Amino acid sequence: MRARAVSLLLALSLSACIHPASRGVGLSDHFRHGLTGWSLEAEAGAAARVRAANGVLDIDTPEGLSLWWKAPITGPVTITFEVMAVQDGGPNDAVSDVNAFWMAHDPSVVSGSPLAHPRSGAFADYDSLQTYYVGIGGNRNTTTRLRRYIGRAGDRPLLPENDRSDPASRLVPNRWTRVRLVADGPRIAVDYAGKRLFALDDAQPYTRGWFAFRTTKSHLRIRHFRIAPRDEPHGD
Template sequence: MSGSPSRRAVVAGLAGLGAAPALAAGPYRVGHHLYTDDFRHSLGRWAIEAEKPARVAAADGVLDLDAPAGLTLWFRPELVGPVMIQYQAQAVSAGGPNDRVSDLNAFWMAREISGDSPLAHPRTGAFADYDTLKTYYVGQGGNGNTTTRFRRYVGRPGQRPLLPQHDHAAAAEMLAPNRWTTVRLVADGELIQYWSDGRKLFELRDPEPYTSGWFGLRTTQSHLRMREFRVFALTR
């Protein structure tokens, strides 16, 4: 493996935690990991907001989320940047009522416009309820696996700003049924990125970045699985 000893150590450490072989490129380096959830114990670090009754369970290292309508699963600890959030996710297609392969979505660095935690103001799970957050958001494989979009929420009801360059429809950026995908969310000051299996789908240089907040896994009418959730500090 090429590169300095410290970089080799970082890559090896990530591989040991179940990361994809390639390290996300950027001006940052991945430092120590801040949080880990192997989904072998309780879901005490997570808060569920569901529009309709859903099945959320963790067993044998896998979080299984079967949702008939809108659902957000919030990670309770506040994340203070610069950070990289990483996990593996799978859109299940096995004949179940919600197995439609759609909506592997995420909020990150999310907070209320007041500055409060989203957990201080529980929501119904309906998508429009989240308009009042200041957050980054990606919906990968949304709208029945036909769109992949990045948005920077500004905390105003009815407003979900979407730039033309952040509205993608390429088949290669959608979800593949029953395939584990490594997702990386980067918040490194003004540099915001979304990676899928080592491919950078979105990058934003934000002059007024959201530098701390909460992570939420989001979906609607789908069956997702997640494993190997990690949060890493980023260094220069």
């Protein structure tokens, strides 16, 4: 009887590991086994280089690009990663656009999955999503913004308090910096380098959706990607 109980517990544990997409939390990618957990949409096609090896995700693209985590995420959730905007003389080393979508869903699809109808990678193609979006160091490292997309083409609402251009909100080239995204019911937040960039109290929060790294005309490196099922303490 004891052996049977142990076998059942082991089976349940393995099932939780094999099917993490059902919850979409408590997940991570150490970027040592390629891009099997991701789906790429790149405006530049083959000219965009995206590689995952030796613990680092390397994105080098001359145009718009979105890299989607394939598993849906259900809140409350905290997404963390470390990012470096590379500047070493390459053609795309503009130090710009460490961006992300989170809790994204497509209202035109029954499943809500943005992956049901792949997009070109052009920024305007994502206007139809309902999602949270942050752009750190956008517009050639001059703006940092938080938006709540409402699923309407050509409409990317932006509150004045969620539009920053101060030095603390910009990218520093060739430095690993921690980013933390929170979706905890109505409490939406973005931390950067251990400090709070944005806090949004959303009366109609997006509580389930998908995550994507987003950038354009840039060279980024990312490591230590993690999706946690609760609001973890922040800091570098």
